[in-house]
Amino acid sequence: MEPELVDLVVVGLGVGGEEVAGQLAKAGLSVVGIERDLVGGECPYWGCVPSKMMIRAANTLAEAHRVHEFAGSARVSPDWAPVAERIRAEATDTWDDQVAVERFVNQGGRFIRGSGRLDGPGRVRVNDQVFQARHGIVLSTGTRPFAPPIDGLADTPYWTNHQAIEVERLPESLLVLGGGAIGLELTQVFARFGVRVTVVEALDRILATEEPESSEVVAAALRADGVDINTGVIADRVDHDGQQFTLRANDVRYTADQLLVVTGRRAHLDELGLDTVGVRADQRFLPVDDRLRVTEGIWAVGDVTGAGAFTHVATYQAGIVVADLLDRVRRSEAGAALDGTGAALDDTVPRADYRALPRVTFTDPEVGGVGLTESQARQQGINVQVGSVPLGSSARGWIHRADGLIKLVADADRGVLVGGTSIGPAGGEVLSGLAVAVHAAVPLAELRDMIYAYPTFYRAISDALRDLG
Numbered sequence: 001m002e003p004e005l006v007d008l009v010v011v012g013l014g015v016g017g018e019e020v021a022g023q024l025a026k027a028g029l030s031v032v033g034i035e036r037d038l039v040g041g042e043c044p045y046w047g048c049v050p051s052k053m054m055i056r057a058a059n060t061l062a063e064a065h066r067v068h069e070f071a072g073s074a075r076v077s078p079d080w081a082p083v084a085e086r087i088r089a090e091a092t093d094t095w096d097d098q099v100a101v102e103r104f105v106n107q108g109g110r111f112i113r114g115s116g117r118l119d120g121p122g123r124v125r126v127n128d129q130v131f132q133a134r135h136g137i138v139l140s141t142g143t144r145p146f147a148p149p150i151d152g153l154a155d156t157p158y159w160t161n162h163q164a165i166e167v168e169r170l171p172e173s174l175l176v177l178g179g180g181a182i183g184l185e186l187t188q189v190f191a192r193f194g195v196r197v198t199v200v201e202a203l204d205r206i207l208a209t210e211e212p213e214s215s216e217v218v219a220a221a222l223r224a225d226g227v228d229i230n231t232g233v234i235a236d237r238v239d240h241d242g243q244q245f246t247l248r249a250n251d252v253r254y255t256a257d258q259l260l261v262v263t264g265r266r267a268h269l270d271e272l273g274l275d276t277v278g279v280r281a282d283q284r285f286l287p288v289d290d291r292l293r294v295t296e297g298i299w300a301v302g303d304v305t306g307a308g309a310f311t312h313v314a315t316y317q318a319g320i321v322v323a324d325l326l327d328r329v330r331r332s333e334a335g336a337a338l339d340g341t342g343a344a345l346d347d348t349v350p351r352a353d354y355r356a357l358p359r360v361t362f363t364d365p366e367v368g369g370v371g372l373t374e375s376q377a378r379q380q381g382i383n384v385q386v387g388s389v390p391l392g393s394s395a396r397g398w399i400h401r402a403d404g405l406i407k408l409v410a411d412a413d414r415g416v417l418v419g420g421t422s423i424g425p426a427g428g429e430v431l432s433g434l435a436v437a438v439h440a441a442v443p444l445a446e447l448r449d450m451i452y453a454y455p456t457f458y459r460a461i462s463d464a465l466r467d468l469g
């Protein structure tokens with residue numbers, strides 16, 4: 001079959017691919033966007049947006065339960081129906097992407113529903129069509145939930161994040177396998193709606209990628225919500241008897257009506273035809289350079305790159321790819337020289353820099369983290385200084401009766417912050433100041449000289465700076 005010549009082919013229209021494809025179509029390129037499921041990907045349909053709707057609902061319940069502490073009394077009767085309805089109607093259009101498809105087409109893109117696969121240099125095959133991309137191919141195929149190879153698990157009707165987000169009637173009890181950010185956010189939501197939740201985590205603490213203090217605060221908050229947290233537990237068998245799940249770890253058995261498996265996600269590189277362009281498919285993620293180039297004429301964005309499974313990473317990377325591709329198009333149209341890899345020789349195109357990568361776990365309290373944790377900084381041989389204060393020691397934290405913490409990780413030699421954690425009712429928002437400080441390497445002296453509004457949560461940063469010494 002004769003391939004059809006186009007400017008660009010984008011395989012996978014999740015947050016990352018949709019952004020690249022839409023921007024470049026709007027810029028006038030002929031762009032083919034291929035998506036096998038829903039345009040928008042995980043974030044709007046089974047990820048960030050609906051989970052945050054659930055969290056918003058669960059947190060209103062928690063606040064209502066605090067009325068007796070501050071303001072009299074209130075009777076609270078949780079009801080999942082409005083949450084499920086809001087997710088169906090407002091977040092996902094009943095898991096229909098027509099609006100997103102139309103948005104892309106209105107930007108000038110050509111949409112194809114199907115699974116795209118590389119078919120040699122510059123070529124992508126989808127359904128019964130083959131496209132030859134004049135300027136490039138972008139792989140933005142994301143990840144899928146990963147379930148560990150535990151005996152029996154694959155034969156049970158366990159939930160991934162998809163079923164957890166789509167649920168209309170809550171189970172009475174839930175086992176959550178995996179104590180990372182996604183699992184803990186959902187754990188707290190369901191617990192606050194009255195589900196008996198048990199968390200089973202193989203590592204010795206939940207939220208293991210964040211500071212140990214973050215794990216402690218979140219574990220305490222979840223226990224206060226009635227969650228049973230079990231760490232250092234290696235599950236060795238899962239069974240389902242038609243009614244209940246049983247998870248075994250050595251001699252211990254955990255049972256519940258439902259099992260949610262949230263033990264990470266995997267890119268499925270073997271499906272992409274990478275061998276046809278000389279790229280190994282037996283890797284965990286697609287290796288990219290700092291302009292997201294995989295190899296000549298191929299870029300990757302989003303979760304598939306392994307740079308951080310966040311929507312803000314996907315959109316950040318998308319911006320770089322758009323700039324790089326537009327630069328390449330401009331140069332090739334001008335007949336300008338290309339370098340050895342065929343990529344444009346332009347240093348004005350930004351390079352990806354993850355030093356100040358922000359992460360937020362939207363539990364209550366929220367856990368914001370940016371840059372390096374203390375142990376990561378020590379592993380890098382940095383001359384580390386640490387300052388931390390409990391949020392309750394700040395005026396606002398005390399007034400609010402809030403649990404939380406500010407922790408700063410500084411490079412004493414350079415006199416700058418290399419990492420920070422803000423835990424509290426608005427931990428994700430308070431993080432913004434720390435992210436600026438890490439990103440711009442603001443001198444500690446400048447941070448100490450600033451005026452911090454009283455009585456805000458973020459004012460606790462000035463106390464933590466004092467604790468740095």
Ligand SMILES: Cc1cc2nc3c(=O)[nH]c(=O)nc-3n(C[C@H](O)[C@H](O)[C@H](O)COP(=O)(O)OP(=O)(O)OC[C@H]3O[C@@H](n4cnc5c(N)ncnc54)[C@H](O)[C@@H]3O)c2cc1C
Pocket residue numbers: 011012013014015016017034035036037038039040041042043046047048049051114115116117140141142143161182271272301302303304308309310311312313314362
């Ligand atoms: C429960 C949950 C909560 C989350 N909350 C947050 C949050 O609060 N903040 C945050 O920043 N991030 C959050 N995330 C992560 C966020 O959803 C991802 O980082 C983001 O969706 C990544 O975008 P992506 O474009 O790389 O991949 P995806 O969104 O996974 O999109 C990839 C797309 O490619 C398609 N595809 C794959 N292979 C092919 C193929 N061969 N041909 C055609 N199409 C293909 C898939 O169908 C999919 O639509 C959350 C994730 C989950 C699961």
